[in-house]
Amino acid sequence: MKILVLSDSHNSPKFSAFLSLNENVDLIIHCGDGERDVQDLLAVAECPVYFVRGNCDFNGPLTRLIEAENKRILVLHGNMHNVKYSFEGLRQAQKQNNADIVLFGHSHKPSIDLIDGCWFVNPGSLTRPRESFKPTYAIIEINQGEIKSRLVEFK
Numbered sequence: 001m002k003i004l005v006l007s008d009s010h011n012s013p014k015f016s017a018f019l020s021l022n023e024n025v026d027l028i029i030h031c032g033d034g035e036r037d038v039q040d041l042l043a044v045a046e047c048p049v050y051f052v053r054g055n056c057d058f059n060g061p062l063t064r065l066i067e068a069e070n071k072r073i074l075v076l077h078g079n080m081h082n083v084k085y086s087f088e089g090l091r092q093a094q095k096q097n098n099a100d101i102v103l104f105g106h107s108h109k110p111s112i113d114l115i116d117g118c119w120f121v122n123p124g125s126l127t128r129p130r131e132s133f134k135p136t137y138a139i140i141e142i143n144q145g146e147i148k149s150r151l152v153e154f155k
Contacts, residue, residue, distance in 0.1 A: 001026045001027065001068055001069045001141070001142045001143070002024065002025045002026050002027075002139065002140075002141050003025060003026065003027045003028070003029060003068070003073075003139070003140040003141070003142070004023055004025040004027070004028045004029070004137060004138075004139060005028075005029045005030075005031065005103050005121060005123045005137060005138040005139070005140060006018075006028070006029075006030050006031070006034075006123050006126055006137040006138075007030065007031035007032060007033065007034070007054075007077075007103075007104070007105025007106075007122070007123050007124070007125065007126075008031070008032070008033045008034065008054070008105045008106070008108050008124070008125035008126070008127075008128060009030070009033070009034035009037040009125070009126045009127050010033055010034060010037075010056065010125075010127055010128055011034060011035065011036040011037055012037075012126075012127035012128065014126070014127040014135075015034070015037045015040070015126060015127055016040075018037075018126055018137075018154065019040055019041070019044055021154075023139070025047055025139075026047055027047055027048050027049075027050070027066075027068065028041060028045055028047060028048070028049045028050070029049075029050045029051070029066070029073075029075055029103055030049070030050070030051040030052075031051075031052060031054070031075060031076070031077055031078070031103050031104055031105035031106075031122075031123065032051070032052050032053055032054025032055070032056075032057060032060075032076075032077035032078075032105055032106070033054030033055065033056045033057060033077065033105065033106070034051075034054070034057070035051075035053070035054075035056075035057040035058065035059060035060065038051045038060075050064055050066055050075065051064075051075075052064050052075050052076055052077055053077065054077040054079065054105065054106065055077060055079040055106070062076065062077070062080065063075065063076045063093070064076075065097055065099070068142060069142040069143075069145075070145065071100040071101060071142055071145075071147065072097065072098055072099045072100050072101070073099065073100070073101045073102075073103060074093060074094060074097045074099035074101070074102045074103070075103045075104075076090075076093065076102075076103075076104050077104065077105055077106050078090070078104035078105055078106035078107065078122070079106045081093060081104070083104055083106050083107055083122070084106065084107050087113070087115065087120065090102055090104060090120060091115065091116075094118050094120075099118060100117075100118060100119070100147065101118065101119045101120075101121065101140065101147065101149075102118060102119070102120045102121070103121050103122075103123070103138075104120070104121075104122055105122055105123065105124075105125070106122075107122060107130070108124060108125040108128055108129055108130040108133070109122060109124060109129075109130055109131065109133055110122055110123060110124030110129075110133060110136040110138070110151045111124075112138070112149050112150070112151060119140070119147055119149055121138050121140065121149050122138075123136060123137045123138035123151065124136035124137070124138075124151065126154050134153045134154075135153065135154040135155075136151050136152060136153055136154060137151075137152055137154055138150065138151050138152065139152055
C-alpha cells in the first residue's frame with residue numbers, strides 16, 4: 001500500500017499544481033490546514049482521501065485513526081499536542097491509540113522519526129514551508145508489515 005501524506009497547504013493558489021501530480025497511490029491523507037484544498041482533492045482523487053481539521057480549518061475531525069495493511073495510523077494536526085516544542089504530546093497520543101504511524105503537521109517543518117518502533121511523520125508544507133525547508137509531502141509504503149517513509153520535494 002502506498003500512502004501520500006500532505007499538510008498545511010493553506011488553501012493557496014499554488015495547490016492547484018499539486019492536483020495534477022500523477023503519483024500512483026492507494027490513499028491520500030491531509031493533516032490539516034487546507035480545508036478547501038481537501039475538497040478539491042476529493043473531487044479529483046481516484047483513491048480514498050482522509051483529512052483532519054487544522055487550527056486554520058473550521059470542519060472535520062480533530063483526529064482520525066485509520067487501519068491499513070494491519071497498521072494503525074493516527075492522524076492529527078499537531079497544534080493541540082505542542083508539536084513545535086516537543087514530541088511528548090504526540091507520543092502520549094500514539095500510546096493511547098496503539099498507533100504504528102503518527103502523521104501530523106502544524107510546524108511546516110518536514111521530518112521523519114522512528115521512536116520506539118513508531119513512525120512519526122510530518123510531511124511539511126506544500127505551499128508555505130518555513131525556515132530553509134522546501135515544499136514537501138511524504139510517501140509511506142506498507143508492504144508485508146514493513147513500513148518505509150520518505151519525504152518528496154514538490155517542485
